[in-house]
Amino acid sequence: MPDDLIRPLTDVTAPIDRARGLPNSHYTDPATIMAENNAVLRQQWAALAVAADVPEVGDARPIEFLGQPLLLLRDDENRVRVFFNICRHRGMILVDAPRKIEGAIRCPYHSWCYAKSGKLVATPHVGGPGQNAHPGIDRATLGLAEVRSHVWRDVVFINLSGDAAPFEDVHAELLTRWAEFEQPMYHGGADSSFTLDLATNWKLAVENYCESYHLPWVHPALNTYSRLEDHYHIEEPGHFSGQGTYVYRQLKGDDGATFPDFQGLSSHWDAGAEYISVFPNVLMGVHRDHAYAIVLEPVAHNRTREHVHIYYPAPVTNAALRAKNARQWKDVFEEDIFVVEGMQRGRAAEGFDGGRFSPAMDGPTHLFHAWIAAKIEAAQ
Incomplete structure (x- = not known):
């Protein structure tokens, strides 16, 4: 050091x-x-963006912060959230440019799909051809990893470490x-x-x-x-x-x-x-x-x-x-x-x-x- x-x-x-x-x-x-x-x-509440960057439900914007691939997203409840912008399967980037998410967030690699809440909702062929489920893949535990966030005066603050007051x-x-x-x-x-x-x-x-x-x-x-x-x-x-x-x-x-x-x-x-x-x-x-x-x-x-x-x-x-x-x-x-x-x-x-x-x-x-x-x- x-x-x-x-x-x-x-x-x-x-x-x-x-x-x-x-x-x-x-x-x-x-x-x-x-x-x-x-x-x-990383350990404090740092500013990432503004909520106006995603003004409507479904708006998504990829942002890199301190080398971390993040996704700014407005969910179906009109809440602005921040997730790690990677699929829980093989770590593929999910969204590579600002866009509107009309349905689910679909990974372009193997088509695992996530709701705007971050919940994993589809795993095509994960159990073999035509088998979209497998006992070893628990969707409930494989949602998008969310970053702790807070919006004040439209500024989206994040705490990457997760342990700030x-x-x-x-x-x-x-x-x-x-x-x-x-x-x-x-x-x-x-x-x-x-x-x-x-x-x-x-x-x-x-x-x-x-x-x-x-x-x-x-x-x-x-x-x-x-x-x-x-x-x-x-x-x-x-x-x-x-x-x-x-x-x-x-x-x-x-x-x-x-x-x-x-x-x-x-x-x-x-x-x-x-x-x-x-x-x-x-x-x-x-x-x-x-x-x-x-x-x-x-x-x-x-x-x-x-x-x-x-x-x-x-x-x-x-x-x-x-x-x-x-x-x-x-x-x-x-x-x-x-x-x-x-x-x-x-x-x-x-x-x-x-x-x-x-x-x-x-x-x-x-x-x-x-x-x-x-x-x-x-x-x-």
């Missing part, structure tokens, strides 16, 4: 005025990152903080989602998102009305961190039209908004009239895909305004690309010791580093 994982990461979990960031190997060394992924992505317990503080937003929200559709491919480790996208320190230089247009001094830190050690603003400016169309508001919000949200990283790999934002989720897909040690999805309080909203909103957010998120990719390239410098944190400005980012380090040490 790499030395960085053998040596306690006490310099990372130290108080912020003495702490250093994670060592370079956590961004550049595949072996170190594999051990880290086990501790922070219940999602509601792990994120109790965040559920309470955003309780006002526990109401229906609707994906904006094709014009309200996009994907960004980044040449960086996924953690650097989280680190950048957590803080507002970079706004004046990286987001100058945004900073003209939502200035650095208009922001506040959000810090919940061991769970989430981020930033909020007191001066959210509602988007308006050329005719003055706006999106409808979420119902019953307190006055804080009249001009306030919050942007939180839910550890480990989902970035969320809430506003009076829309919300978004960014699922970070860890493609490789130096590659990440950001899957961005925007939601609204009503099922039908102004299409032109939705497109304008998506374009505005895409512009903002694209401004961050050179930063996260530049930091990734910088991690090749042998002289870099993990860096330091501004005690006044980097609190949210330090909390994320400390969380990563604590999970690694707990997994050893």
